[in-house]
Ligand SMILES: Nc1nc2c(ncn2[C@@H]2O[C@H](COP(=O)(O)OP(=O)(O)OP(=O)(O)O)[C@@H](O)[C@H]2O)c(=O)[nH]1
């Protein structure tokens with residue numbers, strides 16, 4: 118499909134470190150960025166960028182057949198309206214771009230509802246202004262708003278938000294029940310920046326083939342699978358990735374999805390080791406911020422993925438210069454299956470499971486132990502078996518209680 122040609126614009130303060138690369142990466146998911154413009158100046162109330170530059174860009178847009186303009190900066194409805202009037206094409210900001218990417222990737226009912234919720238929460242504070250502006254005259258991107266009454270539109274959004282929240286609550290309660298059932302197994306959660314390779318790692322650990330793409334926000338909901346070739350049943354959960362500077366309401370919409378992973382017995386923070394040291398540091402900080410926001414205190418392994426793309430020098434540099442951000446580091450390649458078995462070893466070590474011993478002749482209990490726990494030793498004595506096994510603490514206690522009942 119032919120993708121729309123887009124112009125990308127970033128306005129920043131003199132001492133701001135931002136660059137336009139992240140926006141370019143985001144925009145490329147849906148559009149073809151043909152022009153990038155960076156302006157250093159304080160924000161202009163009418164256009165965000167300076168009015169002199171606006172005039173220049175009008176020419177550029179015609180010349181290059183640009184169909185959409187995307188700002189890295191947050192735009193007010195008035196700024197969007199003014200810019201669309203000048204440019205004659207739709208103007209959106211980064212948040213709207215991310216929402217559009219979310220839309221494209223939302224495959225499950227829950228993901229679709231989450232995206233809708235984020236969208237409505239973005240829309241709510243702007244709704245009244247948008248309707249008022251649309252009544253002043255047509256502009257690209259403002260179609261449809263003019264037919265509404267200001268308050269009616271605002272109230273409709275508020276109502277829709279309530280309805281969606283209610284629906285999401287029901288879906289989550291259902292998932293919580295499923296999670297309870299799984300509670301006897303150890304769960305490892307994958308957490309990390311978008312595009313770090315979380316889904317690829319889930320695939321490598323479980324032998325599955327969930328979609329992974331070189332795109333941001335491919336995954337929007339959680340999936341749980343069993344780790345292959347592990348001595349006992351261990352589950353691993355994939356989830357939506359993070360990105361820095363996303364507004365509060367957007368993280369909010371996806372938080373419970375992230376929380377699901379964060380409730381795990383062990384967290385794998387997945388990092389793209391081929392990023393620059395500065396990017397890795399920045400992204401690791403974002404990871405820790407989110408983990409602390411959801412109150413996660415599970416043990417951590419820092420998984421440096423895509424190690425096929427880097428050499429020994431870079432590995433050393435990561436370990437020395439980022440030492441204070443790293444817990445139990447390991448370099449792997451999910452795509453080329455490098456060090457995955459070692460990662461499973463490390464997971465087993467970190468999970469630090471509990472050991473139990475039962476004496477039984479009950480075949481059902483024995484086969485349950487073989488299927489769900491790691492058998493360390495089995496001794497036969499007078500027609501009974503003494504079995505030493507390893508599993509999650511709660512599960513060991515549960516099994517010991519059952520074994521006692523069977524004996525009694
Ligand atoms: N070279 C290399 N590429 C990898 C590796 N692991 C993943 N990738 C690529 O990185 C891209 C992102 O991988 P995903 O697994 O989708 O990443 P993710 O963290 O799940 O991303 P989102 O779900 O979009 O947040 C894909 O193009 C993968 O093929 C690796 O070990 N080496």
Ligand SMILES: [Mg+2]
Nearest residue numbers: 315316335336
């Ligand atoms: Mg993914």
